[in-house]
Amino acid sequence: MKVLKFGGTSLASPERIKLVAKTVQKHLKEDKTLVVFSAFGGVTNDLLEMADLASREDLAYKDILIKNEKRHLEAVRELIPVNAQSSILSKVKTELNRLETLYEGVYLLNELSNKTRHVVAGFGEVLSSLIIAEYFKNLGVNSQYIDSRELIVCKNTNEKVQVNYAQTNANIEKYFEAKDASLYIAPGFVSRNEQGVPSTLGRGGSDFTAALYGAALDVKEVLIYTDVNGMYTANPQIVPHAYPLKDISYQEAMELSHFGAKVLYPPTLQPLLDKQINILIKNTFKPDETGTLISKSSEKNFRWVTGITHIDSIKLLNIEGSGMVGIPGFSKRFFEVLFQENINVVLITQASSEHSICIAVKDDEAELAKEALDEAFEVEIQYKKIKPVEIEENVAIVALVGDRMKSHHGLSGKMFSALGNNNINIRAIAQGSSERNISAVISKKDVKKALNTLHEQFFEVPSKELNLFITGVGNVGSKLLNQLKKQEKFLLEKLRLKVRVHGLSNSRKMLFDENGIDLENWEKALEKGEKADKAEFFKKVDEFNLRNSIFVDNTASPDISAWYKEYLANSVSVVTCNKIACADSFENYQELQNLAREYGASFLYETNVGAGLPIIDTLKNLVASGDRVTKIQAVLSGSLNFVFNTYKAEDPFYKTVEMAMKEGYTEPDPKIDLSGVDVARKILILARESGYEMELEDIESEDFLSKESLATTNNEDFFELLKKDEPKFQEIYRSAEEKGEQLKYVAQLEDGKAVVGLQSVDSQHPFYNLSGSDNIVLFFTERYPEQPLIVKGAGAGAEVTASGIFADVIRIGKK
Numbered sequence: 001m002k003v004l005k006f007g008g009t010s011l012a013s014p015e016r017i018k019l020v021a022k023t024v025q026k027h028l029k030e031d032k033t034l035v036v037f038s039a040f041g042g043v044t045n046d047l048l049e050m051a052d053l054a055s056r057e058d059l060a061y062k063d064i065l066i067k068n069e070k071r072h073l074e075a076v077r078e079l080i081p082v083n084a085q086s087s088i089l090s091k092v093k094t095e096l097n098r099l100e101t102l103y104e105g106v107y108l109l110n111e112l113s114n115k116t117r118h119v120v121a122g123f124g125e126v127l128s129s130l131i132i133a134e135y136f137k138n139l140g141v142n143s144q145y146i147d148s149r150e151l152i153v154c155k156n157t158n159e160k161v162q163v164n165y166a167q168t169n170a171n172i173e174k175y176f177e178a179k180d181a182s183l184y185i186a187p188g189f190v191s192r193n194e195q196g197v198p199s200t201l202g203r204g205g206s207d208f209t210a211a212l213y214g215a216a217l218d219v220k221e222v223l224i225y226t227d228v229n230g231m232y233t234a235n236p237q238i239v240p241h242a243y244p245l246k247d248i249s250y251q252e253a254m255e256l257s258h259f260g261a262k263v264l265y266p267p268t269l270q271p272l273l274d275k276q277i278n279i280l281i282k283n284t285f286k287p288d289e290t291g292t293l294i295s296k297s298s299e300k301n302f303r304w305v306t307g308i309t310h311i312d313s314i315k316l317l318n319i320e321g322s323g324m325v326g327i328p329g330f331s332k333r334f335f336e337v338l339f340q341e342n343i344n345v346v347l348i349t350q351a352s353s354e355h356s357i358c359i360a361v362k363d364d365e366a367e368l369a370k371e372a373l374d375e376a377f378e379v380e381i382q383y384k385k386i387k388p389v390e391i392e393e394n395v396a397i398v399a400l401v402g403d404r405m406k407s408h409h410g411l412s413g414k415m416f417s418a419l420g421n422n423n424i425n426i427r428a429i430a431q432g433s434s435e436r437n438i439s440a441v442i443s444k445k446d447v448k449k450a451l452n453t454l455h456e457q458f459f460e461v462p463s464k465e466l467n468l469f470i471t472g473v474g475n476v477g478s479k480l481l482n483q484l485k486k487q488e489k490f491l492l493e494k495l496r497l498k499v500r501v502h503g504l505s506n507s508r509k510m511l512f513d514e515n516g517i518d519l520e521n522w523e524k525a526l527e528k529g530e531k532a533d534k535a536e537f538f539k540k541v542d543e544f545n546l547r548n549s550i551f552v553d554n555t556a557s558p559d560i561s562a563w564y565k566e567y568l569a570n571s572v573s574v575v576t577c578n579k580i581a582c583a584d585s586f587e588n589y590q591e592l593q594n595l596a597r598e599y600g601a602s603f604l605y606e607t608n609v610g611a612g613l614p615i616i617d618t619l620k621n622l623v624a625s626g627d628r629v630t631k632i633q634a635v636l637s638g639s640l641n642f643v644f645n646t647y648k649a650e651d652p653f654y655k656t657v658e659m660a661m662k663e664g665y666t667e668p669d670p671k672i673d674l675s676g677v678d679v680a681r682k683i684l685i686l687a688r689e690s691g692y693e694m695e696l697e698d699i700e701s702e703d704f705l706s707k708e709s710l711a712t713t714n715n716e717d718f719f720e721l722l723k724k725d726e727p728k729f730q731e732i733y734r735s736a737e738e739k740g741e742q743l744k745y746v747a748q749l750e751d752g753k754a755v756v757g758l759q760s761v762d763s764q765h766p767f768y769n770l771s772g773s774d775n776i777v778l779f780f781t782e783r784y785p786e787q788p789l790i791v792k793g794a795g796a797g798a799e800v801t802a803s804g805i806f807a808d809v810i811r812i813g814k815k
């Protein structure tokens, strides 16, 4: 005999049932087969919801009933030929009428007992199995329907199901003595109690039904068919990189299922363990995949950690106070109260000071547990020796599970530091006494991030995911996206970095994709995106809650840089070419640095000075290694350099500026460059990085533009005044030319004083030969007193700026 079980996910539609029938027939060719069926997908939830609604006198239950009635009758019509439908239709209708009467009773009495919940919950399995049995009959299979409620007997009718094995086994053996069908079809999940009242085996209990039949019939193996390829290293719906485990031990499977791997109902293994009956979990829709074999040992596959699971339907209870310290028997009383109330404690931790005990219990048992404990310790609470029990909601447990974890040191350290590095706050920690699991209680909102982080840490080729949210997709932003696309493979293979863009925005539109935006077609997709909104953008980043999230700012907008604090305070790193934040007040600059430090995020802005040139990074390294900057001399404006390299006094100055503007070497408002404000901001940032508390006003500026032109508010007026001032520019140019010198706009920092202004430099000076839009920085330090450390190269342009941003992203990846 073979025993198979098909879950509700495999029975969601008549088409799926037809597929299931094909698999069953394959097995039938080899041996007699007993198949256990769950309710059609979603039906049990509906049955219980209807009961709740009816008990609250809410007539909405009727709509759900009608929907379910339709669903089952349609299944009959789809699966069974018209001329053979009448008997099954009447059976189905009889069951549905019974159900309706039960709900009416609940509705009228306004009362829903545990017993009634169990009775109604089981109808889904009875209905599905009756219909499928009839379907097989009509396919010409010699089949027999078994009412599991008559064979499987439970000792009680509550959530902690206890099977009366002696009676159940005897019933099953006896039933099969006299039967000779090829196929037996039985509803899963349903049973009766010792008084003969229908009960169930608990949510997800159809797996258990199959195990009970398998054990009683002494089969070699029980096959569980579901919607995934077996038991995975983590829930595949939440962790995309999870993979199925080929074979695992009973203990590992038990631990995984107890700690949330829903694919197998935890009690399922009980009846199979003693007889060493194997379980094979397979995918109904991909029957050729190997699946997971659960057996006595899993010696073949060596691993420290088998899987990662979570339970999100829990609450934490915390009891604390000096009255607990050193008082023998406190814990005993504490746990006795819980035992008496039949409350299942999922996790326990006790502070070594004995000052507090923290337990995790199921959601729906938390209130009861609090009431019982507060009552039991009423006197201690009254005398303020302990505080009333506190309940903490919205928490979940994540657990690392593995047979061999006990013999390997450092796993918990690795687990907690991986969580910590991703800013996942750990509320409580416990290690099972079997040492087969290490659990951490975390906030519910962090579950997905935690599972993926741990999976990456323990199961994947060591690589790091970087999750980007980019604002500004103009010149620089679009180049950056190109570079990311082009380097994708290299980053993964050589640097083990998986870089994905999950959010994009320009000033009009924004676009998000949790699986990563296709970098080939982002432009079209963004056009179709939602209306851009900075607050919404931040909200989305926060909701995605992905590990190693990075906000990239490719704009020059103060409205965007105003958001950096929010990002950093939520552990999202910030990479920016926008100078506004770093050149704002020192207080603001410092706060950003502090937030980054406090929340484990990075704040990088290499492109604020010299585009892609490694200027800030070099300076940071000098300072970090203990060097002291004595002087910085630099040409930091690609735009000004271009202007003064091009201006030869043959064409007027304003024409040269126009040309620079056209070539994209200046800001849209060229005055920002020509006034020297941009250079002042840059030297300010370098001064701050060198350790000086400086403000923009502290930087002396020697203007070469007239006051009037600096006061203009639009480009037209500005150019008019440039035209007017031409003789002055001619004079500046001539006086330099006469001395054989070159005009350079120089920024200098010395002894904590910074100056920017136009200078003419002679042919011996390192700045003399600086061409095009190049930048140069000379660092004079204690270690480089005479011969400065020089960084030189293209200091403007979208491509190099994008590559500087790219380099910052990689810096975060390497951290």
Ligand code: ADP
Pocket: 006, 007, 008, 009, 010, 038, 204, 225, 226, 227, 228, 230, 231, 232, 233, 234, 235, 236, 237, 256, 260, 261, 262, 263, 264, 307
């Ligand atoms: P069925 O209806 O077949 O009984 P379930 O929904 O009860 O199916 O169980 C299958 C589901 O269990 C999968 O779709 C998956 O979402 C979930 N699951 C949770 N953890 C795991 C895991 N470690 N491996 C496989 N599936 C898991």
Ligand code: ASP
Pocket: 007, 008, 038, 039, 044, 045, 124, 188, 189, 202, 203, 204, 205, 206, 207
């Ligand atoms: N139908 C039941 C449930 O949803 C049992 C099962 O599917 O295993 O809990």
Ligand code: MG
Pocket: 007, 204, 207, 262, 263, 264, 265
């Ligand atoms: Mg299930």
